[in-house]
Amino acid sequence: MNHLLSPNKVITGAKYASPEAASLTAANTHLKILITPSQLVYLVADINSKKVVLLQPYQFSRITSAEEWRLSVDSIFEKDDWLRKEVAEKKTGIFTSSFTLVPAVLDLESSGKELLAMNCAVEAESVIFSDPVAAGDIHLVYTLSPAIVQKCRVYGGGSPVHALTGFINYLLAIAGPDGKEHLFVYVQSTSFQLIFIRNKSLLFCNSFGYQSPEDFMYHLLFACKQLRIDPELIPLTLMGEVMRDSTLFLLLVKYIRRVEFSKPHNALRFSDDYPLPPHFFFNLFCL
Numbered sequence: 001m002n003h004l005l006s007p008n009k010v011i012t013g014a015k016y017a018s019p020e021a022a023s024l025t026a027a028n029t030h031l032k033i034l035i036t037p038s039q040l041v042y043l044v045a046d047i048n049s050k051k052v053v054l055l056q057p058y059q060f061s062r063i064t065s066a067e068e069w070r071l072s073v074d075s076i077f078e079k080d081d082w083l084r085k086e087v088a089e090k091k092t093g094i095f096t097s098s099f100t101l102v103p104a105v106l107d108l109e110s111s112g113k114e115l116l117a118m119n120c121a122v123e124a125e126s127v128i129f130s131d132p133v134a135a136g137d138i139h140l141v142y143t144l145s146p147a148i149v150q151k152c153r154v155y156g157g158g159s160p161v162h163a164l165t166g167f168i169n170y171l172l173a174i175a176g177p178d179g180k181e182h183l184f185v186y187v188q189s190t191s192f193q194l195i196f197i198r199n200k201s202l203l204f205c206n207s208f209g210y211q212s213p214e215d216f217m218y219h220l221l222f223a224c225k226q227l228r229i230d231p232e233l234i235p236l237t238l239m240g241e242v243m244r245d246s247t248l249f250l251l252l253v254k255y256i257r258r259v260e261f262s263k264p265h266n267a268l269r270f271s272d273d274y275p276l277p278p279h280f281f282f283n284l285f286c287l
Contacts, residue, residue, distance in 0.1 A: 009072050013041075013057035018271050020046065021053040029087040033156055034163060034284040035148070036095040037069065038189045040076050041281055047088060051269040055281070056082070070147050077155050090157030093287040097191060097207045098122070099142035099162060104132065108139055116141050131165040134172060134202045140165055166286035168195060168202060174266070175200050183229060184262075185220065186283060187240035187248070192216060194223055203227075213248040217255060231256045238262065239282040 021044060033042040037060070044054035058076050063069050077083050100119040102108070108115070112128045122128075126143040133140050142162050152160040167186065175182045175197045186193040190211070196204035204227055208219040224231055235258035242249055244261075253259050264270065264278035265285040 009061055009063060009068060010075055011059040011061050013059055016055045016275060018053045024053065026087050030089040031087050032284055032287045033083065033092040034287065035073060035092065036188060040073060041284055042083065043284060044082060045268060049269060050267060066145065070145065073148065073151065077151060083155055091287050092152045092156030092160040093163040093166065094144060094148065094160045095163035096142055096144060099140055101138050101140055101205055104137055104139050108141060112141050116143060131161050133165055133168045138202065163283045164193065167283045168205060170286045171195060171197060172200055172202060181234050183234050183236045185236060185238055187238065187242040189241065194220065196227055213251045216248055217251055221255060235260060239279045241280055
């Protein structure tokens with residue numbers, strides 16, 4: 001079926017691989033896979049040392065439909081041997097903007113689809129998932145296509161989780177119980193996620209699409225205004241695929257007084273020769 005997919009829809013990015021990758025066995029291998037609308041990236045880590053020994057990104061190019069996206073994901077799983085290996089631990093996270101956050105007390109089994117439909121479009125054949133976040137007080141409800149769910153169950157270590165689930169829980173864990181407010185922005189190529197935390201409580205989480213740095217700033221500043229966040233006072237921690245010399249970053253520091261990149265993930269280790277900034281692919285690290 002993948003012969004219907006033009007080969008230039010998937011661009012293989014530069015791989016990072018340390019010498020330890022060749023000596024890993026199935027018993028001591030942890031594989032994390034992240035799938036988003038614009039990329040698939042995975043890492044291989046040693047379970048005992050928590051050291052990342054391999055990271056491979058794939059970018060999607062000129063995807064115009066959900067079917068092309070699914071075929072692109074299929075083609076990567078079919079050609080990449082690491083993704084098909086049986087390893088001790090394997091987990092797949094998927095980012096979709098079709099999500100909402102609801103109190104855990106609601107009966108999601110009977111009303112999950114209706115609650116989600118209040119915030120985004122839900123296809124009739126979509127599968128509804130619910131991930132507990134914030135110590136179980138909140139559930140992240142989202143929808144995925146049956147084909148992607150099946151692919152994850154066959155090759156991805158079981159049913160997937162939403163990429164925001166582990167990310168939110170990690171941010172809540174590192175946010176100090178000091179009553180201070182913490183603003184986090186995760187940058188993807190066509191969207192960004194804004195998370196607002198106060199005193200280890202999640203107050204806001206949403207995803208915004210953008211087409212230009214100016215578009216990005218409009219959504220960010222408008223959200224800050226609605227949340228009554230003063231950009232002059234509250235520091236912003238930046239994560240995701242954004243460089244310090246990018247137009248987006250230079251525009252961001254023009255309007256936000258205190259912008260800092262995230263520190264390295266505290267549950268993983270990296271060799272000195274690891275070439276990427278520690279804030280890149282951070283939601284993959286949080287799976």
